[in-house]
Amino acid sequence: xxxxxxxxQYVTRGKGRPLLWRRGLMAARPQGRCDGQYLASSGRRAxxxxxxxxxxxxxxLKFIFGPSAVPALDLVDQxxxxxxxxxxxxxxxxxxxxxxxxxTCYSSCHFCTCPAFGFSVLQxxxxxxxxxxxxxxxxxxxxxxxxxxxSEEQLTSILLAEEEDEG
Numbered sequence: 001x002x003x004x005x006x007x008x009q010y011v012t013r014g015k016g017r018p019l020l021w022r023r024g025l026m027a028a029r030p031q032g033r034c035d036g037q038y039l040a041s042s043g044r045r046a047x048x049x050x051x052x053x054x055x056x057x058x059x060x061l062k063f064i065f066g067p068s069a070v071p072a073l074d075l076v077d078q079x080x081x082x083x084x085x086x087x088x089x090x091x092x093x094x095x096x097x098x099x100x101x102x103x104t105c106y107s108s109c110h111f112c113t114c115p116a117f118g119f120s121v122l123q124x125x126x127x128x129x130x131x132x133x134x135x136x137x138x139x140x141x142x143x144x145x146x147x148x149x150x151s152e153e154q155l156t157s158i159l160l161a162e163e164e165d166e167g
Contacts, residue, residue: 061073061134061138064128065127065128065129065134066127068127068129068130068131068134069134071098071131072131072132072134072135072138073135073138074098075095075096075097075098075131075132075135076135076138076139076142076144078096079144079146080095080096080097080135081093081094081095081135081136081139081144081145081146082094082095082096082145082146082147082148083145083146083147083148084148084149084150084155084158085147085148085149085150085155086149086150086151086152086154086155087149087151087152088152090152090155091108092104092105092106092155092158092159093105093106093107093136093145094158095112095132095135095136097114097132101114103132104158104159105132105133105136107133107136107137107140110129110133111133112129112130112132112133114130114132116130116131117129117130117132117133
């Protein structure tokens with residue numbers, strides 16, 4: 001793959017496909033795709049570059065996600081994200097919020113049980129996601145998730161407990 005070229009407006013690679021960021025932290029975005037897995041893989045690439053001694057940093061997170069970025073990074077640093085799996089392969093994430101409350105996040109459908117997600121993301125459409133979902137994606141990218149395997153019944157009770165809290 002040829003090295004990135006700076007065309008003045010974008011950094012390009014190969015056939016002039018623009019990279020999202022001038023410093024090449026994220027790969028050329030596939031047409032119409034900006035989901036959590038894409039963000040996680042982009043974050044993983046940036047993190048790996050930083051680990052290898054590149055001078056890039058993760059400031060692009062703050063540019064995209066605004067005020068959610070720094071608290072999400074704090075949650076990852078505190079190892080507050082746990083991937084809960086059952087023997088059948090079902091999975092959910094639990095994030096211990098800064099308030100001490102445990103929130104359940106679903107990366108597969110981009111949903112969190114916190115009030116900020118309901119208000120800022122669903123009702124007002126002011127944000128793409130809450131700090132808990134972003135922390136899930138970042139912890140996936142950085143390999144910083146705690147792992148917890150539970151029985152099917154335990155996972156069901158975790159999911160139903162969230163439903164009871166809302167009702």
